[in-house]
Amino acid sequence: MELIINVLAATVVAGTPLLLVALGELICERSGVLNLGQEGMMLMGAVAGFAAALSSGSLLVGVAAAIVAGIGMSLLFAFMAVTLAANQYAAGLALTIFGTGLSAFLGAGFVGSSIDGFSRVAIPLLSDIPVLGRVFFDQDPLVYVSFVAFAGVALFLRYSRGGLLLRAIGEDPEAANANGLQVLLVRYLAVAFGGGMAGLAGAYLSLAYTPLWTENMTAGRGWIALALVVFATWRPERLILGAYLFGAASILHLVLQGMGWKSSTELLAMLPYLVTILMLVLLSWNPARTRLNTPLSLGQPYRPGS
Amino acid sequence: MLLLERRPVASSLMRWASPLLALILTIITGFVLFLVMGKDPVEGLKFFFITPVSDLSGLSELGLKMAPLLLCAAGLTVCYRARIWNIGAEGHFLMGALGASVMAVQLSASSGFWVLPLVLLTGVLAGMLWAAIAAGLKTHLHCNEILTTIMLNYIALNLLLFTVHGPLKDPFGFGFPQSVMFADSTLLPALIPGTRLHLGLAFGLLAAVAVWVLFARSFIGFQLNVVGQDHRAAAFAGFSVRRLTWFAFLVGGATAGLAGASEVTGPIGQLVPQVSPGYGYTAIIVVFLGRMDALGIVAASALLALTFIGGEMLQIAMHMPKAVTGLFQGLLLFYLLTCDAFIHYRIRRKKTALQPLSAAVTTAPQEA
Numbered sequence: 101m102e103l104i105i106n107v108l109a110a111t112v113v114a115g116t117p118l119l120l121v122a123l124g125e126l127i128c129e130r131s132g133v134l135n136l137g138q139e140g141m142m143l144m145g146a147v148a149g150f151a152a153a154l155s156s157g158s159l160l161v162g163v164a165a166a167i168v169a170g171i172g173m174s175l176l177f178a179f180m181a182v183t184l185a186a187n188q189y190a191a192g193l194a195l196t197i198f199g200t201g202l203s204a205f206l207g208a209g210f211v212g213s214s215i216d217g218f219s220r221v222a223i224p225l226l227s228d229i230p231v232l233g234r235v236f237f238d239q240d241p242l243v244y245v246s247f248v249a250f251a252g253v254a255l256f257l258r259y260s261r262g263g264l265l266l267r268a269i270g271e272d273p274e275a276a277n278a279n280g281l282q283v284l285l286v287r288y289l290a291v292a293f294g295g296g297m298a299g300l301a302g303a304y305l306s307l308a309y310t311p312l313w314t315e316n317m318t319a320g321r322g323w324i325a326l327a328l329v330v331f332a333t334w335r336p337e338r339l340i341l342g343a344y345l346f347g348a349a350s351i352l353h354l355v356l357q358g359m360g361w362k363s364s365t366e367l368l369a370m371l372p373y374l375v376t377i378l379m380l381v382l383l384s385w386n387p388a389r390t391r392l393n394t395p396l397s398l399g400q401p402y403r404p405g406s
Numbered sequence: 407m408l409l410l411e412r413r414p415v416a417s418s419l420m421r422w423a424s425p426l427l428a429l430i431l432t433i434i435t436g437f438v439l440f441l442v443m444g445k446d447p448v449e450g451l452k453f454f455f456i457t458p459v460s461d462l463s464g465l466s467e468l469g470l471k472m473a474p475l476l477l478c479a480a481g482l483t484v485c486y487r488a489r490i491w492n493i494g495a496e497g498h499f500l501m502g503a504l505g506a507s508v509m510a511v512q513l514s515a516s517s518g519f520w521v522l523p524l525v526l527l528t529g530v531l532a533g534m535l536w537a538a539i540a541a542g543l544k545t546h547l548h549c550n551e552i553l554t555t556i557m558l559n560y561i562a563l564n565l566l567l568f569t570v571h572g573p574l575k576d577p578f579g580f581g582f583p584q585s586v587m588f589a590d591s592t593l594l595p596a597l598i599p600g601t602r603l604h605l606g607l608a609f610g611l612l613a614a615v616a617v618w619v620l621f622a623r624s625f626i627g628f629q630l631n632v633v634g635q636d637h638r639a640a641a642f643a644g645f646s647v648r649r650l651t652w653f654a655f656l657v658g659g660a661t662a663g664l665a666g667a668s669e670v671t672g673p674i675g676q677l678v679p680q681v682s683p684g685y686g687y688t689a690i691i692v693v694f695l696g697r698m699d700a701l702g703i704v705a706a707s708a709l710l711a712l713t714f715i716g717g718e719m720l721q722i723a724m725h726m727p728k729a730v731t732g733l734f735q736g737l738l739l740f741y742l743l744t745c746d747a748f749i750h751y752r753i754r755r756k757k758t759a760l761q762p763l764s765a766a767v768t769t770a771p772q773e774a
Contacts, residue, residue: 136552176740182412184747189491189552193690194739201732208727315729318559327553366568373557373564380549387548403412 107348108235115347116246117142117301117309122325122332122339123253124297129329130257131290132270132397136192137177138298139322140199145170145302146219147207150313154215158344163242163303170299171292173199178291182284185401196322199224204315217311218242240308249297254336270395271370273402282401324376331379333393342379347376362390410747411754422750426696428741434651445724453723454716454734458751464715470673470710474682476610476751478689479696479703480617481661485654487621487698487766488630489637492655494540494555495662496686497562498533502565502666505532507677510592510670511562511574523590528669534656536562541655545648559686570679572682585677594672599603605670611704613661618700630654662686683714684732691739698767710735 121138128135148169153162174196180191218240226237236247257263266286269276273283301321306313324346332338364375384390440447458464463571478495485492486541506529513521538569540558543549579586581638621627633640640647650697665685670677688710695709696702 105694107716161669180740180747184744184751186743186747190694191743193493194736194743197687197732198736198740201729201734201736204729205727208729234689322558323553323556327557330550330553364568364572366564366571370561370564371513373560376557377554379545380553381543384548384550390548403410 105231105234107351108231109239110351110354111344111348112235112239113309113347114351115245115344117304117321118325118328118346119340119343120304121244121298121301121322122328122343123249123327123336124294124301125325126251126332126339127257127266127297127338128290128294128333129394130270130334131266131278131287132395132400132402133178133181133291134188134192134272134399135174135177135181135195135288135291135294136189136326137173137199137322138294138325139196139318139320139394140196140203140307141170141173141295141298141320142198142199142202142302142318144173145299147203147210147302147313147318148299148305149303150213150215150306150311151206151210153307154210158213159218159307163300165384166299166303166307167296168299170295170297170302172290174295174298175288177295178288181401182287182291185403186214188399188401200216200316207313207315210313212312213310215307218308223329234358242304242308245300247358250336250340257336267395270397273397275404283404287402301325312363320373324372327380330390331384332384333383334395345371346375407465409754410751412716413750413752416431416749417752420745421697424745424749425522425697425702425742427745428695428738429567429709431741431745432734435741436734437618443726445726450720450726451726453719454730455712458712458715458719462598463601466598466603467715468711469597469603469607471714473604473606473610474669474685475670475689475692475707475710476690476704477606477613477665477668478662478686478693479707480610480613480700481658482693483617483698483700483703484630484657485617486693487627487634488650488654489634490651490654491552491692492537492540492555492658493552494537494558494686495658495689496682496684497555497559498536498659498662499599499666499669499682500559500562500566501688502529502533503534503670503677503681503696504562504569504666505529506667507574507588507670508569510588513592514589517589518593521591522594525671526664529670533661533666534659536663537655537659538652541652544655545651566681567679569655570677574677576676579603583679587655587676588671592671593675594668597759604668604672606665606672609664609668613664614700614704617703618651618729621700626650626653627711628695652743662689688714688735691735691742694739710738722740 107402121142125135125138145166149166153159154163177191177195180186181188220238220240222238227233229237247251257267265281269281269283269286277283302318328339328342328346330341350372352371353365354364356368436451437447440450459468478499482492482495506525509525509528513525538552538560540555543554544551570585574585576584576586594606597603597605597607621631629640629645629650632643633645633647637647666681669681674681692703692706692710696706713731713734717728720726720730721728
């Protein structure tokens with residue numbers, strides 16, 4: 101029982117960076133913009149967060165720096181993809197390649213340093229609930245931030261006027277524009293939100309998950325998050341389930357090794373990527389259903405009046 | 407107030423000026439970067455762009471790095487022309503290296519003219535197999551190829567790591583995760599005697615020629631172009647999008663697989679975990695920079711090969727982090743896409759002062 105609780109708690113921890121970055125991308129895609137640069141923005145968030153926390157001695161400063169770095173990167177993307185109406189695939193790939201290079205360059209001096217990352221803070225009362233208390237309410241503060249972000253995004257999309265406008269723009273920017281909505285402004289805001297969340301997810305990796313910086317430390321999580329949004333059919337409730345599912349897949353090799361199962365680390369490390377492909381297969385085999393759920397204008401640049 | 411206005415016709419001048427502009431902007435940024443870091447910018451740029459290619463051994467090193475980039479880019483060009491966003495060249499490359507290595511180790515005791523071709527063929531087939539997975543997932547299960555190919559890249563990397571830590575590990579390698587050195591019969595011959603430049607570059611140039619023939623002279627090339635420009639038109643014309651997708655993926659897998667095979671049988675001579683410094687990803691930049699054109703990708707692969715050597719040079723000569731390579735590559739692609747916007751758009755000054763009334767009317771929809 102103790103083992104199961106520990107595994108579940110570790111699953112939530114491993115799923116948190118995926119949840120954070122995927123929530124940001126969900127909002128971004130709901131506005132009709134596909135940003136493939138998640139990996140680059142996360143890496144920049146991770147390196148900025150680590151560098152700021154190390155030099156200031158404050159983890160909160162680190163988190164703030166990571167969010168700012170993520171937003172900064174996303175604005176570069178927004179300038180290309182929204183203002184210049186560039187191909188979103190190419191612009192997103194460019195962001196990932198650029199972010200990977202820039203973060204490795206900036207972080208070269210920080211490899212090998214370490215800091216004291218976020219530690220667990222039990223929430224009074226809630227953490228006393230059997231099993232669930234330990235799994236969900238005895239975690240580090242950024243995990244709680246991810247719960248709040250999830251609730252915020254879910255409520256925003258479902259109940260707020262802003263959520264309605266965002267979805268309208270994602271479905272039909274022409275019609276939204278004709279109704280007086282500022283399509284480009286909303287898309288900028290959505291992309292920036294996605295950038296901030298990706299930066300935060302990066303900070304989670306370098307300040308909580310493994311409090312250190314290494315090149316390419318995201319290990320494809322930005323890409324997995326993109327698959328996760330498809331898996332969730334652009335719905336936050338499914339997104340949180342998916343994030344923990346992928347979290348479980350990514351710690352499975354540790355669990356199996358802990359149980360004394362002899363298997364190659366490298367082969368087990370493939371699991372999250374294999375699970376991602378499997379999920380894509382299960383969700384995409386029926387193209388009509390995918391079309392029904394995808395925001396209609398996703399990936400298509402929009403220029404008012406041209 | 408500046409305004410972005412759609413050109414009536416795409417500018418073909420801008421199409422080719424854009425890569426040059428992007429390079430100039432990258433160099434300017436590099437200049438500023440050196441200044442900020444307190445290094446001599448002129449010297450830094452000289453070490454990056456000129457020193458590596460100032461003698462024969464430097465040029466042969468350039469050709470050495472060009473070979474895998476050009477091979478991968480040739481295959482990706484076929485995919486991207488048809489708007490198939492295959493970013494799996496890295497995975498195809500790794501599988502090619504892995505397949506060729508398995509065969510080379512098996513044949514280490516054999517000699518004969520057939521040994522090397524068989525080793526290379528195994529690499530090609532391994533790359534094609536990896537591409538076929540993504541092709542099947544796309545054509546039969548409608549999975550987005552960007553996500554599947556990137557996942558397959560990570561899986562291929564782990565498969566390669568497993569192999570060098572396990573089945574192919576050299577028992578006398580002092581515990582290092584690497585295979586035995588390959589026998590001479592499985593190594594690629596040198597292209598210029600006395601240098602490390604090997605036959606791989608010739609494969610790359612041949613691939614570029616093949617790309618030119620495919621798109622300038624063949625019906626399949628025409629069909630791929632049509633699919634890329636208008637999916638529905640291709641369907642109306644009766645082209646089989648499914649077969650063309652398979653064709654593009656298999657070509658991409660074959661060339662990148664050959665690149666991987668040439669790398670382990672060429673300069674490296676064994677299978678090591680760091681067989682690729684990201685050639686498959688850099689090849690994406692090569693394709694965009696080379697305008698998806700045969701001659702263009704040859705020039706672009708030379709430039710990006712230079713960024714690999716230039717980065718190493720800066721590391722040795724000026725103690726800069728090696729990551730400067732990735733930074734230059736990223737900047738270049740970024741500037742390129744920004745400049746590319748002006749192929750389809752041009753900048754206009756908003757005429758608010760001249761004709762206040764009519765301007766207000768015509769710009770109203772834009773303000774809304």
